[in-house]
Amino acid sequence: MDEVIRVKGLTKLFGQQAVLRGIDCAIQATEVVCVIGPSGSGKSTFLRCLNGLEEASGGEVLVHGVSVHGVKTDVDALRSEIGMVFQRFNLFPHKTVLENITLAPSKVRGLTPAQARVRACELLEKVGLLEKINAYPSQLSGGQQQRVAIARALAMQPRIMLFDEPTSALDPEMVGEVLAVMQALAEEGMTMVVVTHEMGFARQVADRVLFIDEGLVVEEGSPAAIFDHPQHERTRRFLSKVL
Amino acid sequence: MEQVLWFGWFRADIISQYAGLFWRGLQMTVVVTLICIVQGTALGLAVGLARVAEARHAPARQLCKYLLQWPAAVYVSFFRGTPLFVQILLIHFAVLPVFINPTDGLLISGEAARDLKQNYGAFLSGVVALTLNSGAYISEIFRAGIQSIDRGQVEASRSLGMSFPRTMYHIILPQAFRRMLPPLGNNAIAMLKDSSLISAIGLAELAYAARTVAGAYSRYWEPYLTISLMYWVLTLGLAYGVKKLEARYGRGDSR
Numbered sequence: 001m002d003e004v005i006r007v008k009g010l011t012k013l014f015g016q017q018a019v020l021r022g023i024d025c026a027i028q029a030t031e032v033v034c035v036i037g038p039s040g041s042g043k044s045t046f047l048r049c050l051n052g053l054e055e056a057s058g059g060e061v062l063v064h065g066v067s068v069h070g071v072k073t074d075v076d077a078l079r080s081e082i083g084m085v086f087q088r089f090n091l092f093p094h095k096t097v098l099e100n101i102t103l104a105p106s107k108v109r110g111l112t113p114a115q116a117r118v119r120a121c122e123l124l125e126k127v128g129l130l131e132k133i134n135a136y137p138s139q140l141s142g143g144q145q146q147r148v149a150i151a152r153a154l155a156m157q158p159r160i161m162l163f164d165e166p167t168s169a170l171d172p173e174m175v176g177e178v179l180a181v182m183q184a185l186a187e188e189g190m191t192m193v194v195v196t197h198e199m200g201f202a203r204q205v206a207d208r209v210l211f212i213d214e215g216l217v218v219e220e221g222s223p224a225a226i227f228d229h230p231q232h233e234r235t236r237r238f239l240s241k242v243l
Numbered sequence: 244m245e246q247v248l249w250f251g252w253f254r255a256d257i258i259s260q261y262a263g264l265f266w267r268g269l270q271m272t273v274v275v276t277l278i279c280i281v282q283g284t285a286l287g288l289a290v291g292l293a294r295v296a297e298a299r300h301a302p303a304r305q306l307c308k309y310l311l312q313w314p315a316a317v318y319v320s321f322f323r324g325t326p327l328f329v330q331i332l333l334i335h336f337a338v339l340p341v342f343i344n345p346t347d348g349l350l351i352s353g354e355a356a357r358d359l360k361q362n363y364g365a366f367l368s369g370v371v372a373l374t375l376n377s378g379a380y381i382s383e384i385f386r387a388g389i390q391s392i393d394r395g396q397v398e399a400s401r402s403l404g405m406s407f408p409r410t411m412y413h414i415i416l417p418q419a420f421r422r423m424l425p426p427l428g429n430n431a432i433a434m435l436k437d438s439s440l441i442s443a444i445g446l447a448e449l450a451y452a453a454r455t456v457a458g459a460y461s462r463y464w465e466p467y468l469t470i471s472l473m474y475w476v477l478t479l480g481l482a483y484g485v486k487k488l489e490a491r492y493g494r495g496d497s498r
Contacts (some may be wrong), residue, residue, distance in 0.1 A: 104403035104404060
């Protein structure tokens with residue numbers, strides 16, 4: 001399998017505080033990796049280092065062999081291949097659903113308005129929101145906004161998708177609709193890294209689970225291995241609280 | 244000319260006799276204010292962006308700090324920390340002659356300089372001073388407006404592969420502009436009124452017209468009340484225009 005992401009000894013300091021203390025991992029093409037761990041463990045920071053939203057303090061992140069934090073790296077070109085979905089959606093409130101989705105493909109990829117619109121319609125159909133094409137984000141529920149955010153990221157036809165706690169800001173009854181879209185994406189073979197508290201989703205969809213605590217990968221393995229036979233005391237303690 | 248008295252004390256004939264002077268003064272006030280609003284906004288945008296400029300890596304990071312952030316901060320501090328009146332005098336009597344001077348002007352010298360200074364000196368100095376002054380205030384409005392937009396907006400845009408300038412242009416500034424309209428409107432109104440200070444260096448705008456008339460007749464109610472009402476009408480018009488803009492650009496906003 002192709003290795004798409006390689007993380008070597010990644011560290012991150014916020015002031016004096018070490019949030020990441022040397023993370024190593026590799027992610028293969030079409031793999032779905034779920035990152036779990038207590039809040040404050042550094043898992044979101046880890047994810048944000050993968051597309052350079054966060055600067056690394058030490059170590060290296062390679063995406064398709066390109067160093068994300070390198071001085072000469074064209075970070076915009078790199079990011080256009082890596083979709084990201086945020087906890088708080090971060091849709092553009094002054095733009096309609098259609099404009100949210102077509103903006104980057106037109107400006108960065110140079111699609112014509114017609115091409116961008118066709119692509120947006122396909123994606124909205126996929127996330128079940130075609131009828132909201134002309135709505136503004138404020139007119140949508142949280143679950144709908146997050147599905148639009150996923151469509152927006154997919155419109156760039158990325159090779160990797162990053163999800164930063166995509167259901168944590170949602171009302172419980174809307175979690176399912178977002179997870180369903182993500183599961184469908186996983187089944188299509190998208191490479192995904194998902195920071196999540198949804199253990200059911202991780203168990204069902206993930207190929208591999210990383211348990212991060214205090215800035216280190218404490219344990220990793222198949223969902224069955226992590227959830228049913230955790231090897232480390234810290235993993236056991238965390239899982240006993242969330243399962 | 245026959246005296247015309249309104250309410251037994253207001254010499255309306257003075258105003259009608261000098262109607263042309265007031266009219267040209269009004270035009271000058273409006274022209275100076277409009278030029279300064281446009282230039283001040285452009286300058287304010289540039290300086291405001293300079294103050295929030297950041298770069299990821301050295302040496303661009305240091306260059307940003309010492310060549311953009313710091314000079315912008317010093318400029319803003321100076322022009323907000325000294326009186327506009329003093330700035331006008333300084334620019335007209337000290338700075339302008341360095342650049343436009345019949346003997347050794349850095350920009351223009353000789354006979355052309357004499358003419359230019361004679362005919363447009365006060366206008367030039369006034370416009371430059373008011374632009375620099377308002378640019379400092381407007382840059383703070385831009386900076387606050389840009390910084391008031393949720394960080395997640397920048398992150399979402401950048402993670403789509405959009406560059407910093409594109410993110411500013413398509414995502415941040417349109418949202419910030421809505422929030423900046425009320426303070427920008429206030430600032431425009433302040434500029435309109437502050438343009439009266441340029442009369443001190445002899446620019447024939449509204450306040451200058453009133454002073455001329457007051458000097459000729461030793462009457463003060465008539466000219467100053469007249470231009471007060473004219474300023475008032477102008478500021479009401481500006482406030483109305485800003486309100487219209489707010490209504491127009493406020494659509495589709497979720498916040």
